[in-house]
Amino acid sequence: MNEMKILIRGFGTVGQEVARVLDKKRNVFKDKFGLKFDLVGVEDSKGSALSEDGLNIERLLSTKKKTGSIKEKGDKLGINEINYDLLIECTPTNIKDGEPGLSNILNALKDGNDVITSNKGPLALKWNKLAKTAEKNNAKLKFEATVGGAIPIINLAENSLASNKISSIIGILNGTCNYILTRMAAESLPYEHVLNEAQDLGIAESDPTYDVEGIDTALKMVIIANSILGAEASYQDVDIKGIKEITTESLELAEEKNKTIKLLGKADKEKIEVEPRMVPKDHPLSVGGTLNIATLETDLAGEITVTGKGAGASETASSVISDLIEIWKERN
Amino acid sequence: MNKITRFNLELKDIPGQLVEVLEPFSKYGANIESVVHHREKKTPRGKVPVEIKVRVEEDRLKKITKSLKEKEVEIVEIDEKTEITSFNIILIGHVLHTGIKDTINRIDQTGYAEVVDLSLSMPEIKEKSSAMLRLELEAPEKKNKVLDILNEISEEKDLEVIKEISV
């Protein structure tokens, strides 16, 4: 591949940050990896901006900021006609039918194009179909950003731990829940109070349902179980409990025994569960704030634990672009 | 000591073998929990699988293993498991209204689990309370049964159960 032609669908927090970092580090990536690329298309909910010769990323970002959309009038090409090598899929997560991400990804793979996604919905609902379509069309599908934000979990398992059989994974995969529980424990504050505070700080969304009911963690665990453990699970198979019922008093009772409560996701080949658990305060998994963490149980390397920021624009872009560099290397 | 070590061995099918194999265990003071002699599961080479479960200190474990090797006993696998004999559990909900006494009784009545400690925290009447229970198990292998009972109670009384990570 001489030059990678990139299409970004979904141009919000993640999509924009990916474009920004690609632009900013263009020369570094070229020197270090020989990576040459053009951003040939971008799409948001209102329309698209397309150019076979490559878009001006700086201008694109400022247009989006000023007008709220990148839609360009008089586009001669339709998004389905543009030629590209790599789709970066960053549309919103939808757990009902996975759309529009699912169709975006499937169409790209069917045409033999590689895909990187930060969108959990399609993978958690239709893993088999996506993995098979990628394989059949000799296309690559990478999704590190879907599970732990900045933390390399999928790549750790697939590359660094390739000689191992991984039997189970346990961890904290939702920064919003971890923040809420950490604050409730530290300040003896009730759930509602801390949730409001988290919303003011932009740590929790105005509709926090996905996070606090454990849905987000469950989606991530399904993706992990399927891709790392070879399970054939779907989101509907997960036993899910969230954190809404956790009281200040229960955290105080745990504290008396030098423990705390964390929302944990647990997966082995048979079972995936998401529920609050008591964790000793000196346990490796007992990280605070918005941090995420995961422990992989392996046959040769023992337990391997990784931790870091589970969300955020630049953290997520870090995973997306690392996947991109990996694809570039594999294709050259 | 709540570490159980399981030895999977294969013995020659001749008289006196089992006694011979058990000798190092008693010599080094291992507490033998069970011995299962799988006569019916002879290997293709005519050996008899034996599973021995013991409680023993780490340093003695090495001596036993060495001695078994000297006796030319085939060691297929040795693994260790920490068994849980007691654990904490948090209940959240109307713990008192729904009869805390009944909850405890139903655990104690099993005969193999007992509530040995209880702390209760109630913010206000009508609000949800939280309770920390400490349970002791007579037999570690009954753990899942106890958890089933707890789940049953919590569903019936609409309580949230929070288990320890290790349970």
Ligand SMILES: NC(=O)c1ccc[n+]([C@@H]2O[C@H](COP(=O)([O-])OP(=O)(O)OC[C@H]3O[C@@H](n4cnc5c(N)ncnc54)[C@H](OP(=O)(O)O)[C@@H]3O)[C@@H](O)[C@H]2O)c1
């Ligand atoms: N933010 C994080 O830290 C993070 C971390 C890991 C994974 N993720 C995942 O990454 C994805 C993107 O997250 P985000 O935070 O960037 O979300 P976001 O800010 O809401 O951006 C979503 C983008 O998708 C566009 N979009 C919506 N419907 C569309 C459609 N039908 N066709 C084309 N584009 C459409 C939106 O258009 P408009 O701009 O016109 O509204 C917006 O540009 C989500 O699936 C999320 O779960 C996010």
